[in-house]
Amino acid sequence: MGMTMTQKILAAHAGLKEVQAGDLIEAKLDIVLGNDVTTPVAIGVFEKAGFTEVFDREKIVITLDHYTPCKDIKSAELCMTAREFAHKQGITHLYDVGTVGIEHALLPEQGIVGPGDCIIGADSHTCTYGALGAFSTGVGSTDMAAGMASGLNWFKVPAAIKVELKGELRPFVSGKDVILHLIGEIGVDGALYRSLEFTGEGVASLSMDDRFTISNMAIEAGGKNGIFPVDDKTREYIRDRFGREPVEYTADEDAVYERTVTIDLSQLEPTVSMPHLPSNTKLAKEVAGLRIDQVVIGSCTNGRMSDLRAAAAILKGKKVADNVRCIVIPATQQIYLDCLKEGIIETFIEAGCAVSAPTCGPCLGGHMGVMAAGERAVTTTNRNFVGRMGHTESEVILASPATAAASAVAGCVAVPGDEQEAQR
């Protein structure tokens, strides 16, 4: 029986010729990732069980990105725990303030992950690296501890949903609109325990940044992973970054999919997710005019170079509305630097945005943009659950960087490219 791309990667890492959906397997891990929230818990579990040494100090990545630069004493203590462990174990990939970026933008950028890899990360958005043709999934701290101890972990081989992409995106429509549309179609548990395999002629037109955004939010449909085929854009992206030998997998012709969802990219319009579930999608134009208090442009979903370019193109020469606080967070130091060189940071500051060092901060209501009761934000982040960005009576509307920037200027939800809306 044919295998999906995900199943082939898992089979290869389990040393098996073939696997089927539902099989329980033990697979070798290429990379084990954790952050400042999940790593300290993993260290506790690792040490309590009596383990003293990590399986491979070059295959563990620790990114101190969630509450950094540390927002309070307790988060400083968490970072200290992770930092001391990394030093003691000689872990080569420790990213701390000054070098750290938001993990899921940082690892691909630094060439730490690549095609054909099997990766676990104690962060749910670890599914991002599926954009590179890797099997990559989010796990908890105990899984991270097991990965650090043995270089192995157990998986239930997932069944798959095929997402067939056709056509090309129109101006002001991006990867974020694709994934929000898909989650709206299949629901927040539409891909539960399953892999989302993106395919079709529409893939070629999507930039790597669009693909990262799409894979990133596979978890918001309940997916185990979200994977793209490897093509020339992938090869171009990893050239000069990825130090290991990439392995390209393709799904068999007769691979089994539970269902196929077809998306015509050319028909998509700017899309938003209304409170309090990512599946609660509307077209931006349906809710345009809704008053907002805050805009956040950044995160592991949308803090990459093309995201910030799209936002800057809209903010150039404009001002953020008086009733709005607009916070921009380049996802990595390299992206920050590239933005500076391109004059994009200047554009943001002249428009009245606050620009911060890389951090996950506001996305999870940690710091750098927490909201009070009754406040509402348009953000490029990935979750709009109750209390996600602060008070339980605050609201988060998920959107693309272009929609978020247009909304910042308008002072309300707005449609990018629609000047009338933007001036309202």
Added chain:
Amino acid sequence: MSKDIRGKVWKYGDHIDTDVIIPARYLNAPEPAELAKHCMEDIDTSFAGAVQQGDIMVGGWNFGCGSSREHAPVAIQASGVSCVIAASFARIFYRNSINIGFPILECPEASESIKAGDTVSVDTKTGVITDETTGETFKAVPFPAFIEKIIESGGLLPYLKEKQD
């Protein structure tokens, strides 16, 4: 995990996410007892103060969706809850619960019928759930043997250590 479970039910709806189980603003203090103090507070301010040792949590579809924070099952476990029954679980929450040796049962019928405040008993070995208040019984999907072993060892790391030694 064959120990007897019996307790009063705390009932919640569909898509209970990890941000409401334990809000991120409390993740900077990951000690289980600290997390328990704030468990469920964003949707149920009465829970943390009133939950009794052995109580059972019942949720709907996609319980534990969202972030990978293991703090979520840890918070529920540390609050005294003996097991979670739900129509379905989000996959990372499911893994995390198994990995920390915390019993969870998937059973759409039980999730549908059991009401808040009912007294429920669970035999985790057979997967039989009894609502003692109504007399109804339900059967949850039992764990595969491999997962049963992890739970019996007290979690994934003790299991790995046993295997290694």
